[in-house]
Amino acid sequence: MKQHDVVILGGGPAGSTAATILATAGLDVVVVEKEHFPRFHIGESLLPATVNIFERLGVHSAIRDCSVRKPGGKWLYGEKEVPGDFTQFDQKASFKDNPYSYLVERCTFDKILIDRSEDAGADVRFGTEVTELIYDGTRVTGVKCKSDHGQEYELRGRQIIDATGLRALIPSKLRLRKLTEPHRMGIYAQYAARPTRDDIHAGWFLGQMFYDGWTWLLKLPEDRFSVGAVMTVERFRKSGLSPAQMLEKLVEENPLLSQGMTEDRRRISDVMVTGNMGNSSEQLAGDGWVAIGDAAYFIDPCYSSGVHLAMKSAEMVADLVAAAPSSELICPTLFEDYTQKMRHHESTVxxxxxxxxxxxxxxxxxxxxxxxxxxxxxxxxxxxxxxxxxxxxxxxxxxxxxxxxxxxxxxxxxxxxxxxxxxxxxxxxxxxxxxxxxxxxxxx
Ligand SMILES: Cc1cc2nc3c(=O)[nH]c(=O)nc-3n(C[C@H](O)[C@H](O)[C@H](O)COP(=O)(O)OP(=O)(O)OC[C@H]3O[C@@H](n4cnc5c(N)ncnc54)[C@H](O)[C@@H]3O)c2cc1C
Known part of the structure; x- marks a missing residue:
């Protein structure tokens, strides 16, 4: 059976970033993605440090053309507002030449990123789910896949990269994934409306705390909004409400959500829920595999850090794999420095x-x-x-x-x-x- 250089599980921002860098370096890369793109994904508010990665991948202008430019994030505390204006960086900031970011629709954003991977030469298999791991002794050497036409086959790789997001396929199968307390969940939907505040219109991310939780409101292209809340699972259960009832209650009562959109607002998507939001893998790399993005760990999204960590971790891992001698087996020790940096990011955030x-x-x-x-x-x-x-x-x-x-x-x-x-x-x-x-x- 053919041995690829790298098999990447998942084609979100982490998987596609790794695929583009590795394919550009001349490696034989396969990406296995269970969905067909474009597909919906939550996580629309981005950070300026990520713009440097867009430049490297050659996707910045495509992203700029379909997004809302984001000058920063603002939190509302009663009458007071605390803006995090990206132009107020310190002189060592990596983004001092581009002190802005974007609010994106992930269906479009993720498609731009994965199209770029294909252009760079990666073989992307959409509509194909990774179901099992293949071992040679203790080393993960490949995966079993099933396409949505029912076709089952195996793929072998010198290195397997897990970019399956919150599914965290390899850490879950190896029982390395631990849930961090307390359990929080996200409830969200899209609304059609117009912004009532100049800052929302200008692309600011707006958030507002409530007891042990928070709401967000951000403008997407074409007068649509991403609207959502994060709260403890316990609180949600105690409310006795369904996710849709909870979100509707918040849109009626929470000052940010009720006052930030015009009154003719209309929900235009289902109400979606993500549970188990805090989790982490005890190991980020093992024999034959390494985890990037949410598959490595997931941190509460109150600072919009997820996509940046996904793309940054992918960049670090892809650079290491691309530089490794092609004739030798890749040892997990290659990822020691990566693990250390990622753990540092994790604990600081x-x-x-x-x-x-x-x-x-x-x-x-x-x-x-x-x-x-x-x-x-x-x-x-x-x-x-x-x-x-x-x-x-x-x-x-x-x-x-x-x-x-x-x-x-x-x-x-x-x-x-x-x-x-x-x-x-x-x-x-x-x-x-x-x-x-x-x-x-x-x-x-
Ligand atoms: C409520 C909420 C709000 C958020 N808000 C923000 C935000 O504003 N800003 C931000 O930066 N981040 C935010 N995030 C986090 C952000 O969504 C993630 O950090 C980001 O999507 C991680 O990218 P990824 O590539 O690691 O995983 P994903 O984007 O989840 O991609 C993983 C891919 O793997 C595929 N996959 C999964 N299992 C398999 C399998 N078995 N076989 C094949 N393919 C598979 C999936 O279909 C998916 O396409 C938010 C998250 C939540 C829950």
Missing amino acids: HNMVDAFYIASRNTSVQKMVTTFQGGWFTRRFVTFVGGDFDRNSSYIGRVRRYCQFVGKLFGNDSRRTPANSPEYLHNAAASAPATAAAEAAEAA
Whole structure:
């Protein structure tokens, strides 16, 4: 049986980025993708550091032509707003020459990326699912595939790259995948409407916290919106609502969602759900295989880090594989440095996500966050959330510790107002008067 240089499982941003780089380097690459493209995928808000990868792949102008230009992300805290304007980077930012990114429709974006892989010479098999791994001893040497016409066949590769997203095929089969607590889920849909705010119209990503969760609103091309929320599975279960009822309630009651779109808004897609959002593989590489993108780990999307990490991890792995001597077997040690860098990214972004959720539960922390804005703080923060996760880790660690400290000092809002009360689907900061009233009642 023919042995390919590389077999890539999954053709999302991670798989297609790896395929383009490897095929451009002259390697024989096969991509196995179970869907037919274009297909819907969530994850539309991108980071400026990723634009450097678009340039390298030669897809920047194609992406620019079908997207909304994104100047930054903005979080609403009651009456206050905290903008992360990408032009406020520090001088070492990797994106200082392109301080902007894009809001994309993933069906179009992912198709541009995979078309580029085919142009570079990769053999992409759409509508084909990877069902089993093939071993030679302990080494993964190939996969069994099934096309949607029922055809079953095997593929062998010198290196197998798992880019199957949250499915994380190899880590799951090898029982390396662990779920991180607490379980959160995403509920989302597309709406047709016009923006009511200039910042949304100008392409800003807008988010708003509620207790242990958040909502997002972002404009897509042609007066469509991506609308969604992330919350704990426990909270969703306790609500007794269906996903569609929950999203509709949020669109009615959450200030960002209810006021950010014109009243003639209309849902134009099904309401979709992603569960098990926090997970990570105990190993990122093993004998014959390596995991990239969400297949390596998934971090809460509150900082829109997923596509960047997918493409960045693909770039790192593809460069290593392309440079490895073609006559030798690739050892997992080739990916030691990759694993170390990815773990560093994972823990730093996790620290920031932790700080985010501490703030979501605590109005005092939100006040602190909104007070320390501007100058040095903002430049460090913007550089980090722009995608430079390899630097600023000590700064991010400190942010998290301050948030923890203030959070402990004042206690979570839920001690004062039940976390499941309706106002917690609104912004926690906006509910501060209710909290104050509850405190006054207690004191009386
Ligand atoms: C609610 C929510 C909101 C998000 N928002 C953002 C955001 O705003 N910005 C951002 O950057 N990220 C966001 N993300 C994260 C983003 O969606 C992912 O990080 C990104 O898509 C990862 O890319 P990937 O290539 O690793 O995986 P994917 O894009 O998931 O691609 C994996 C591919 O593998 C294929 N596949 C799976 N199993 C098999 C199999 N057995 N055989 C063959 N093919 C297979 C799938 O069909 C898919 O095409 C969000 C995620 C969620 C859940």
